[in-house]
Amino acid sequence: MTFAFCFFAVVSVVGAVCAMTLRNVVHCVLAAILFFFGIAGLFVTLHAEFIAAIQVLVYVGAVGVLLALAILLTRHITGTEGPKETMKKWSRGILTGGAVFFALAAAIWIEKGWLAKKTAVSTGSVRQLGEVMMEKFVLPLEVVAVLLTAAMVGAIVIAMEEFVKKK
Amino acid sequence: MRAIDYIWLIPLFPLVAAGLQAFLKRPQKRVSMFLSIAAMTAALVVSLWAFKDTLGGGHHDEPAKPNGKEMPAGSHAAEVRNGGAKLKPAPEYEELAKKSEHVTYRATHNFPWITMGAHDLKLGFVNDPMTAIMLVMVTFVGLMIFIFSTGYMGEDENATRFFCFLSLFAASMLGLVVSNNLLMLFMCWELVGLCSYLLIGFWYFKPSAAEAMKKAFITTRIGDIGFFIGILWLYAKSGTLLFYDNGAGILEDANVAKLAAENMSFFGVYMSVSSAIAICLFIGAMGKSAQFPLHVWLPDAMEGPTPVSALIHAATMVAAGVFMVGRMYPIFDASIVDGQLVHAMTQAHPHPTPALTFVMWVGAITAVFAATIGVAQNDVKRVLAYSTCSQLGFMMMGLGAVGFVAGMFHLITHAFFKALLFLGSGAVIHGCHHEQDMARMGGLKKLMPITFVVYLIGMLALVGAPLTSGFFSKDEILLAAFHTNRIVFAMGVFGAFLTAFYMTRQMYMVFAGEYRGGDLHGHDAHAHEKHGAQAGTPVPPDDGHGEHDKRDDHGHSHGGMPHEVPKHMWMPLAALAVFALLLGFLGTPFIGGNLWHHYLAPESAAHDVNWMVMGIATGAGLIGFLLSRAIYGKRAVLADGSDPLQSKLGGVWTLLNNKWYVDEIYGATVVRVNWICAALFRGVDASIDWTLHAISWVTIGISSIWRWVGDEFLINGGVDTVSEGVRGTGSGFSSVQSGKVQNYLRIVGWGAVGLVLVVLFLTREHWEHWLSK
């Protein structure tokens, strides 16, 4: 258990770091996909198998591909190299990220006593998930469905306009 | 119909004429002349009507004077007209009035002028013998002078303005005479002063005329200070200024008694309030009638045209002072004896009040003083001016010596013959082509015969040749003086002597001998022996004029030779000459009692005829004439142009010729003080100016500093700084909005960090105990 956690944690962190820092944007996307897999593994260690499956399906399958497509559609003619960030920018970014991490870590560490105090853990099956979704969470479900429809339409409209005009 | 109801027309006619003439243009001379003469004629007609009214005597508007005549109680105030109320005369009184000859006519018409709350300031007109005779005199003499002026001023380009001023003067003088209110009298007094000023300086472009007009006005103004003090005092004591107001007027017994009863002291001199007020009023008369020491303006007033001199400075305006004293006589001669009001003029043996004494002495001094100067003058008009001054002194002397009737009589007669003399001198000046120096005249008897005759008549009247009007009037005055104060009488006699002397001198210098000016025309002029004082036949006005006159008319120069004046100029002279001769018979005691006395003031005591006085007066005149003839008879002017008397008198002559240096004394004292004060005040003014400049300079300095510091530095600077600060801050802040989303997110991140830390801090009690675990 511990080993699984540590393994997937490392994969996630490495993936995330590479995704954020590599110069070649295609490599970034590939690192991101690695990261998504790592997250999925972490979900598995948390006994949320269904979520892990969805994670792989949606993120790796859809979002990752989408990102890759976007990268490919927006590539510079000269190559995959984009403009370079300055060191000043990197330092500021690291500083901000570090500050956020430390703030959150401090909060977590402070509460670790309480956090560690566990009484039980929850598990559940997909069947339970479905039942809850259809009974308790049907309204959010429908709303999300509408949202997805709208997003889809919107995305098509935005991406299509130029296309229509060109014609 | 009574004249008093229409008496306001008399001053109104000339006033309207003056108003119309003010709008005429300079070339419209004939229109102007016509208006003046028409107005004056109309005024004369109404004046004659008023005069007729007063002849009746009888109806009386006031209680009888306390000279013994008793009035039935309650029947006074017959036929009063005060704003409309009319009362029937009480039958007993009418009876009494018809019988008595001792009641003078007096009609008044009073009306409220200004209403101040419950109190009215009333003005009014009065018609009584004094007014009426003055009206007739002023209008008649004025009319004669107006007619004369049409010739004399006909060529002058400003004749329109001249007649306008003449009309205005006539209106003012007539208004003065008919006024029943001291304030209205004073207003007209000032108006005549103004007209005198305007007319003296008629030729204002001459510097000497400009100086003279100022001098006249200012000198009379000094006198008016006293006059005004008198008016105020009188008003304060009496509460009214009406002369006759049905018993309540200031000249009526009730008020006069009140004034005479109160005593006051003036620097240790005790006198009644009535006398004190009278003296104050007299100071005004001193200025207006050129009494010593305020006489200095009258000779200089000769700068004006001769008709002006005749009308204003001989007959009428200067007489206004005498008239005023006559009008206010009840106040002058009032005193309280044994608790009763007594008027000095009603007493058989009069004792003059302090006021009358003052008047008498001033008059006497003036009479002698002016006459002495007249002896040594070379300008024909100056001689007459000093003569006027001297005669006014005589009038004052007469009035002061409790000779009310005598003084007023002399006023009237003097008006006629002095106007005649002045007009005659005007004719002479005109004929000699505006030559005024007597040293350059002479022999005009043959050259201007009519003028000579009328002038002679005037001269005889002035010196008091027997049976002329001047004789009777001067005699009356000397008689009054005789009975009052022998010294004054002696001074009067001396004055008569001098009058004869200088007038004879003038006759010789102007008319006798040969013409000394310009080129001669071959006329034989020999010394013409004048009528002696004994001859009694007056010379009738000459109708036959020499060949000269028929051909010569006005403006036709005869090679510089003097010529007679045209008809419309000598006819007025002739008319005046008639009066100069005949008027005297009104006042002589030999004919029907003294008509004049009965007419003017029947209640005043009359002196019996005193042959001694008459003889002394006549003798003095005769001596003067003979002495003058001795000196000037053969040759009026010496070969070197100097006066024959000059060598005999030497230094005295110089003193007299220079008018006793009075003008110079005034110049060194009063005028000098004035100049010093003026310079002093100019210095004060300059220092005020300097102070103002300094203040303004300081103010400007302060304001510049403030502008620089306050405005520029503080306010502008402050505002600029603030605005710059805001702008800077704004631009500083706007740099936050860089448009770069990543920057925004970074800030959000930091904000989130901050929030977390804050929450942790705020809930530290909650988790602190977990730290140890």
Add this chain to the structure above:
Amino acid sequence: MESREGDSCPDKSRQECCVYERIGEREGELKMIGLEHYLILSALLFAIGLLGVVTRRNAVIVLLGVEIMFNAANLSLVGFWRFRPDALAMTGQMFTLFSITIAAAEAAVGLALVIAIYRHYKSVDVEEMTTLKG
């Protein structure tokens, strides 16, 4: 659905059965992975995602960083579900499901926008898109 029933299981019904493991019974074991570990990991991943978002100039990579942040959040959500049971059993998982869904929709729209912007500006450099600069 695996259930390890212990003696302390209160309810034996299959529908609502949750297994509550008792903690702290075994001794000598390594410290168990608890919620705090997952949370700290989540925080780390979140910070890395944030780092990329504020630093990278490529708009697509920025959106990628946003996805990473989303995933970090999902991780913490699932962690809480696991270690903090709720009366309503599957709330955590529902939450996570919805989060994934919406994140995906958001990614789609966002990338469509990036495509549109790329067509207009011919670039995806976020540093160049400063028209809202004030």
